Amino acid sequence: MAHPALLGDGLAAVLVAVGAYCVARLAAGAPTGRGSHDAVNLGRALMALAMVGVLVPGWKILPRPVWAVVSAGVALWFFGRAFQLATRSRSRSPLGPFGMLARRDAVHGVMALSMVYMESVRPLPGRAGAAMAAAGDPVVALALMVVLLVSAVWQLNAADQLVALAHAPVGRPAPPPSRQAPRPPARSRSRPAPRLEVACHVAMCVVMAYMLALMV
Amino acid sequence: MEQIASRWMPPGWRRSLQLVLAAAWLTDGVLQLQPSMFSPGARSLPRVLAATAAGNPQPVAVSIRWAAGVIGAHSAAADIILALVQVLLGLGIAWRPSARVAMALSVPWALGVWWFGEGLGGVLHGGGAPVLGGPGAVLVYAVLAVVLWPDDARDGGPRSPAPPAARFAAAGALGGGPAKAIWAALWSAMAALSLLGGARAPSSISAAVAAVAAGEPGWLASLDRHEATLASGRGLVVAVVLAVACAVVAAGVYLPPRPARCCIGLGILVSLVIWVAMENFGMVLAGGATDTSSGPVLVVLALAYWPYRAEPAEPAVLRAQPAETSAELMEVG
Numbered sequence: 001m002a003h004p005a006l007l008g009d010g011l012a013a014v015l016v017a018v019g020a021y022c023v024a025r026l027a028a029g030a031p032t033g034r035g036s037h038d039a040v041n042l043g044r045a046l047m048a049l050a051m052v053g054v055l056v057p058g059w060k061i062l063p064r065p066v067w068a069v070v071s072a073g074v075a076l077w078f079f080g081r082a083f084q085l086a087t088r089s090r091s092r093s094p095l096g097p098f099g100m101l102a103r104r105d106a107v108h109g110v111m112a113l114s115m116v117y118m119e120s121v122r123p124l125p126g127r128a129g130a131a132m133a134a135a136g137d138p139v140v141a142l143a144l145m146v147v148l149l150v151s152a153v154w155q156l157n158a159a160d161q162l163v164a165l166a167h168a169p170v171g172r173p174a175p176p177p178s179r180q181a182p183r184p185p186a187r188s189r190s191r192p193a194p195r196l197e198v199a200c201h202v203a204m205c206v207v208m209a210y211m212l213a214l215m216v
Numbered sequence: 217m218e219q220i221a222s223r224w225m226p227p228g229w230r231r232s233l234q235l236v237l238a239a240a241w242l243t244d245g246v247l248q249l250q251p252s253m254f255s256p257g258a259r260s261l262p263r264v265l266a267a268t269a270a271g272n273p274q275p276v277a278v279s280i281r282w283a284a285g286v287i288g289a290h291s292a293a294a295d296i297i298l299a300l301v302q303v304l305l306g307l308g309i310a311w312r313p314s315a316r317v318a319m320a321l322s323v324p325w326a327l328g329v330w331w332f333g334e335g336l337g338g339v340l341h342g343g344g345a346p347v348l349g350g351p352g353a354v355l356v357y358a359v360l361a362v363v364l365w366p367d368d369a370r371d372g373g374p375r376s377p378a379p380p381a382a383r384f385a386a387a388g389a390l391g392g393g394p395a396k397a398i399w400a401a402l403w404s405a406m407a408a409l410s411l412l413g414g415a416r417a418p419s420s421i422s423a424a425v426a427a428v429a430a431g432e433p434g435w436l437a438s439l440d441r442h443e444a445t446l447a448s449g450r451g452l453v454v455a456v457v458l459a460v461a462c463a464v465v466a467a468g469v470y471l472p473p474r475p476a477r478c479c480i481g482l483g484i485l486v487s488l489v490i491w492v493a494m495e496n497f498g499m500v501l502a503g504g505a506t507d508t509s510s511g512p513v514l515v516v517l518a519l520a521y522w523p524y525r526a527e528p529a530e531p532a533v534l535r536a537q538p539a540e541t542s543a544e545l546m547e548v549g
Contacts, residue, residue: 004254004292138433138501145246146239149306153239156310157227206246206303213246216503 011207012055018200019048025197039081043074043108044204050115051204054211068119075112082106107151107205114144114208118215138216145212152205159198230364230385234309234319236516237360241322242306244507248299252504254292259504261295262288268335271343276336283332301325319361326358333506339405342413346406346458346486346510347494348424353510356402356517363398363520365389383473386520396469399521403466403483407459416455421447424494431502443493461486473523480518487514 022045026038050067053060062070085102117140155162227235252259262284269280287294305325308318330336330352337344337352344350363386386395414420422444429440447454461482468479491497491511498509 004296007249007296138503142500146243149242149246150235150239153235153242153306153310156307157231157235157238157312160312202307206242209242209246210249213250216250216500 008055011210012052012059014203015048015052015055015207018203019045019052021196021200022048039077040104040108043078043112044200046070046074047111047115047204047208050119051207051211054118055207064119068116071112071115071119075109075116078105078109078112082109103151104155107147110144110147110151111204111208114148114212117141117144118211121215141212141215145209145216148205148209148212152202152209155198155201155205159195162198163194230367230388230520233360233385233516233520234315234364234366237319237322237357237364237513238306238309240306240357240508240513240516241302241309245299245302245304245306247500248295248302248506250504250506253295253506260291261298262291264506265333268333270335271338271341272335273340276331276340280332280335315366319365322361323358326354326361329354330358338413339409342415344409345413345415345420345455346410346462346490347421347454348415349495349509350409351402351405353498353507353513356510356513359398359402360513360517360520363388363390363395363517384521384523386517395521399469399517400466402517403462407462407466410455410459410462416452418449418451420451421454421494422449422451428494428496428499431504432496432499433501436496436501439493440496458486469521476521476523480521483518484515487511487518 022041026041026045029038049061050071053062053067082102082105085105253261257263265284265287266281269277269284271277272280302325305318305322308314309322311318334352334354337350337355338348339351344352365388367388383392384395386399388395390398409415425440425444425447429437429444432440465479465483465486468476468483470476471479488511491509495509495511496502498507498511499505500508
């Protein structure tokens with residue numbers, strides 16, 4: 001790999017920031033009561049750490065096989081969660097919120113799968129910075145890259161709607177007026193800084209797509 | 217809650233096509249950062265740029281060589297900046313508040329890349345035939361930005377809740393007449409370019425296929441060999457057939473919806489055949505490609521002209537989810 005060190009270092013810095021932010025969200029917001037949301041933060045933090053190790057070989061804190069196993073576990077969890085949500089949203093529009101959550105988890109599964117791919121393929125001998133392996137199948141790398149970039153675009157497009165939903169009060173809608181009884185006001189359990197969350201996702205997707213492009 | 221729920225809207229057809237354009241810019245930006253761009257080899261950015269000057273008229277060639285020289289002096293930094301601009305254009309189009317600005321900026325940027333990066337697609341020296349990659353993918357990016365110009369009435373934006381009637385997505389901000397004229401001009405030019413220059417030479421197709429086979433995966437290189445054998449000596453036939461097909465596609469948008477769909481479908485087929493058979497998926501699998509070539513963006517353009525079936529507006533744009541969905545969403549999300 002012959003990419004400039006400055007580029008690798010800069011992208012690693014972005015990932016460190018994303019990882020630190022996700023850890024801070026976990027620490028500040030725990031327990032949110034939303035398992036999926038916490039898992040997203042944990043998954044992102046782990047993947048950011050693994051990606052930094054790929055971009056800057058000196059910062060690799062665990063061997064490649066260990067990262068591959070960790071990433072495979074993360075991928076399995078997210079795909080399982082996506083399947084669960086997709087089943088729940090079957091009766092609703094696939095473009096609706098449940099469908100979107102299922103896709104979000106599926107995309108995190110794809111991100112983890114990309115990490116498995118990057119950590120598993122054999123590095124090409126004689127290439128500088130051999131941590132970026134290039135012995136894989138370019139079709140696989142390109143397919144993963146396209147999924148990630150489409151996800152970044154889709155998420156960014158929906159950012160404002162996600163912000164609105166993040167601040168929505170939690171609770172069931174009011175029953176019909178005839179049966180309406182006094183009920184406590186809806187709780188406002190807003191998700192902190194939803195725009196930053198979208199920015200983290202976009203940054204992760206773009207940097208990971210870049211890393212996959214290096215393997216083509 | 218009702219207000220929140222009503223804000224949850226999947227993107228409409230026009231907006232979805234804009235998002236594909238955004239993804240294309242983003243992909244190009246990422247591909248721009250491939251290692252070969254930073255290496256001193258034949259695929260380095262300055263050499264790729266300088267190569268496009270060949271055959272162009274003197275003023276154009278001089279300007280391209282000048283740009284290649286400027287970029288060559290600071291190759292790595294220039295490549296990173298070029299990539300960053302494209303990534304920002306993609307992200308800007310994807311984020312609704314900046315979509316207009318990003319799409320407006322993408323037009324001069326695309327035209328600049330078309331001039332300095334693609335040598336005007338070879339249209340001035342007979343190398344702009346569609347089978348040879350002409351008139352250039354990035355030119356289609358500029359056309360897409362124009363015909364898909366954000367229009368709140370049709371994109372589900374906040375300014376207008378009631379989208380007016382439109383026969384196809386590209387008829388948004390421009391109106392049907394100008395949008396059809398753009399389509400007809402582009403495909404007519406492709407028809408003319410098919411018959412000009414070296415594209416109609418007997419061995420043009422086989423030579424072009426052989427030129428793109430290097431470095432491709434085995435299955436694609438094998439496909440290229442079969443194509444070269446099949447097309448050997450048939451350059452003129454292929455050029456005439458392609459020119460007729462492009463002319464039919466150009467005229468198709470002026471027909472009633474049903475035949476228009478057939479013609480636009482033919483345009484999609486032609487784009488995909490050229491993309492797979494001649495452009496080898498934009499040569500992205502060989503490494504070093506900076507875009508996915510013209511096939512995918514021509515398909516997106518065709519979809520922008522695809523006549524709506526029954527409802528002229530986009531019913532999905534204004535379809536809100538039930539209120540309880542938002543509440544349940546917060547519980548699980």
